[in-house]
Amino acid sequence: MTPDFDTTDKKIMKILQGDIPQTMHPYKDISEQLGISEDEVVHRINGYIEKQYIRRFGATLRHQKAGFSANGMAVWKIPEDDRQRVGEIIAGFREVSHCYERPTFPDWPYNIFAMLHGKSEDECRETALRIADEIDVKDFYILFSVQEFKKTSMVYFE
C-alpha cells in the first residue's frame, strides 16, 4: 500500500533521505536544483511532516560523539499475559530508545527487546538491573554490540 507520490515528491524525498544542502538557504537550493519554487518545496515538505511520512525532520547525532557511547540490546522472556504490563514499564525508562515484542524460537526464548543507551556497558547493565527490579523478572540477557558492520539510513527513493 505505497502512497501515491508524483515525480516531484519523489525527487524531493530522494534529497531528504540523505542530507539537505549545508547552506544558509537549503530549501532554495533544493528548489533551484528541481526547477520549482522555494515556496513549493517548503509547502511539500511540511505536507510530508503533517501526513507523518516523515517521522522526524532534522539532525541525527553520532551518539558516541554526543556522549552516549554504549548500547546494549536487553532481552526478556515474558509470559504472554504479562507482555503489555512489562512493555509499558520498560518504555518508561529514559535509557530505553526502542522497546518491541518479537517472536521466539526453540533456541531463542526472549520476546521483549529493549535498546539501552549509556556512557558505558556497565551503565547499561545497571539500567537492565533496575528494569528487572521494576518488572520483577530477573531473567534477562544483554547483547552488546561488539562490532558495527553497517549503519546507514534507508534508501527509499532511487
Place this chain on the structure above:
Amino acid sequence: MDDIDKEILNRIQTSFPVAARPYQELGQQVGITEQEAYDRVMNLYNTKIIRRMGASFDSRKLGFTSTLCAMKIPEEKLTETVRIINKHVGVTHNYKRNHDYNVWFTVISPSREKLLSILQGIEEESGISPIREMPAKQFFKIKVDFQFKKGEDEKEEKKVEVANDS
C-alpha cells in the same frame, strides 16, 4: 559544546525549521543571529557530532516493511557472510553481538515478498541457515531524541510513543 549548542541540538533533533530562512527561525528560538545559528550548526556537522540532517521517514507509512534478523555465523565465515548481507540496500544496521546468535541486522523492503527473497538469497549465497527473522509484533516505544540538559551531559528522553501495531 556549550549550552547554546546543546539547546540547538535539542531543537533540531526534533525539528529543523522548514521555512525560507530556517537559520533565522532557529536563531530566534535560541536567541542568536541567523549567521551565528548557521555557523554553529555547520560546526556541529564538521566536528561530526551531527551525523546527518534530513528526514527520517516512517517506513510503514511509506508502505515498506521491516524486520530484525539474527544468524549464527562461524568466525572464519564472518567477513564473507557480512559482505553478502551488507550488499543489500535494505540492510540498514548490522552488528556483531556477544551471543551464539552473533550477527544481528535489520532489513527494510517495499514488500514482505521481496524481504523474504533477500533473506533466502543471503542463506543461499552464504550457505548458512537458518536466518532467524524476528519482525516486531508490538511496538512499546520507538526512537527518542537524546536531549541535553544545560551544564551537564545527561540525556533526557523526551517523548514516549506507545503504539499497538495489531
